[in-house]
Amino acid sequence: MFKELEHAECTDDSGVLTYPYHYRAHPLVIQAANFVRQHLNEHACGQAGRLVAVLVGRMPDGVLGFIAACDQFDCTDSYFEKTFWQQLPSEELKPLNTDRIEKAFEEKIAAQEKYLNFKEAAHARKEHRQRQRASGVFNPEALIASSQFDSGELDRLKLKYILALQAEEAARSDFQHRTHIAVENEWKRRLGSIQLQNKLGRKATLLDVLSGYLNQEDLLKAILRSALPALLNVAYAEKVAPVAMGQSWWGPVASYDARGEGTFFGFARERHEKLLNFLLEGEKLEKNQLSLQTFKDWKPEIVYEDDDLVAFNKPAGMLSVPGKLPVNDLYSVAMTLYPEATGPMLLHRLDMATSGVLLFAKNKSTHRALQMAFAHGSVRKRYIALLERAPAQTSGEIDLPLCLNPYERPRQMVEYTYGKPAQTVYKVLNVNENGQARVAFYPKTDRTHQLRLHAAHAEGLAAPIIGDDLYGHAADRLYLHAEAIRFIHPTTRELLTIEVPCPF
Known part of the structure; x- marks a missing residue:
């Protein structure tokens, strides 16, 4: 049920809806x-934190209203709309008959016991025959007959045991198949019970849209627990025209994560795209800001060059390498400037939002030598960052293993079991009058978002980098700059330091 947005401070209604995967939060x-x-704050104090999606819409009477839902959190508060996961009918999966497996198991055990018992007895008779032969007093025909009987019976019992093993395996395989079919049919029943409707009035069931995920149960559950699709479905059913949407974090943060309180986040494409492609059909969306050709006419700034190497000053917001979107990237620029270069050129990367020194090799031998230097940790880098607040300690080392948060790309998370080692040495350079700390980072490893998450995480510095819209709070830019890189030049064998002064 939409709640009236009293005293709305912004009545702009351009008819263009929020681009869901990267946006600046609309005032409404x-x-x-x-x-x-x-x-x-009034009703959930002390409860777990959660990601909350909000949809603002214009109701049939022209009044602005909003609805909200909790993403990946099964909230029972009636203030929030239910996710599709909460709307699913109860599971009715009945236990499958296991008689065949149990019978096959019993027959296997019986065949195994017969085989092993006879094998043990046959071994004893074999030793007895050997003693008889050694004594010189024996009946050769009787010993041969005894040996042949034992050998034949052993082969027969062994074959029977093998057949019993195969029968049990077939029974278990059949049970797994029947289980798979039963689970799939149950999902079909439950998903088929929920109707979707989009702006164009086109209808479908969850099963129609999500049938390709029936064998990816974990992802399917994450999709069904996503809040925004359920909100849009409510809006279209109630003839409410969506105006803007967004999601932000409230409350305590999970131990593996780092999120800024009240920060707005793009909707995770992996969990939303399939449903949103249907629900938003016919809606005019804002342009993806990441797809704009911001650097179309950018003039490369070369900060170092010799016969083997070239280093650029990458601006914040420019891709290091080609991505999915058709926008300029520094690697393509380098390849255009140096068509005679051999080898892949690329040596390392910087996040799109990070500025600073980016190094390229002009030939294969230089690339190979420096790749080995990077791999062995002999290339040293210095980053400068401006943090939202001063860390508790003025220097030290952060050691938090990191890995991808699978359903929140490109976000990373701290994970002690599956994460890769990540270490960062830091030193606070100064603290300004606003309490913001200028910090030098010296990464020992090179993990995705390492400095950003090491800065923001509670077990790191608990001080997000200013402008970090993934782990802190958005600003005009991410205040992180790769200021210097130092290494042994592969040709001259001299220590080389390339620097680009920090712009902030």
Whole structure:
């Protein structure tokens, strides 16, 4: 049920809906999210933190309203809409008959016991025959007959045991197949019970849209627990025209994660794309800001060059390498500037949002030598960052293993079991009058988002980098700059340091 957005501070209604995967929060969404946070502060104090999606829409009477739902969190508070996961009918999967498996197991055990018992007895008779032969007093025909009988019976019992093993395996395989079919049919029943409707009035069931995920149960459950699709479905059913949407974090953060309170996050494409492609059919969306050709006319700034190497000053917001979107990247620029270069050129990368020194090799031998140097940790890098607040210690080392958060790409997380080792040495250079700390980072490893998560995580510095819209709070840019890189030049064998002064 949509709640009226009282005293709406922004009535702009351009008819262009939020691009879900990367956006700046609309003022109406911020206003609605403030109401939601106020409700949670009053009614969920002490409870687990959660990601809350908000949809602002224009109701049939022209009044602006909003609805909200909790993403990946089974909330029972009636203030929030239910996710599709919460709307699913109860599971009715009945236990399957296991008589065949049990019978096959019993027959296998019986065949195994007969085989092993006879084998043990046959071995004893073999030793007895050997003693008789050694004594010189024996009946050769009787010993041969005894040996042949034991050998033949042993082969027969062994074959029977093998057949019993195969029968049990076939029974278990059949049971697994029947289980798979039963589970799949149960999913079909449950998903087929929920109707979807989009702006164009086209209808489908969850099963129609998500049938390709029936064998990916973990991902399917994550998709069904996503909040935004359920909100859009409510809006279209109630003839409410969506105006803007967004999601932000409220409350305590999980131990593996780092999120800024009240920060708005793009909707994870892996969990949303399939449903949103259907639900948003016919909607005019904002342009993806990441797809804009911001650097179309960019003039490369070369900060170092010799016969083997070239280093550029990569601006914040520019890709290091080609991505899925048709926008300029520094690797392509380098390949265009140096068509005679041999080998792949690329030596390392910087996040799109990070500025600073990016190094390329002009030939294969240089590339091979420096790749080995990177792999062995003999290339040293210095980053400068501006943090939201001063860390508790003025220097030290952060050691938090990292890995990808699978359903929240490109976000990473701290994971002690599956994460890869990640170490960062840091030193606070100064703290300004606003309490923001200027810090030098010296990464020992090179993991995705290592400095960003090491800065923001509670077990790291608990001080996000300013402008970090993934782990802190958005600003005009990410205040992280690769200021220097130092290594032994593979040709001259001299220590080379390439620096680009920090722009902030």
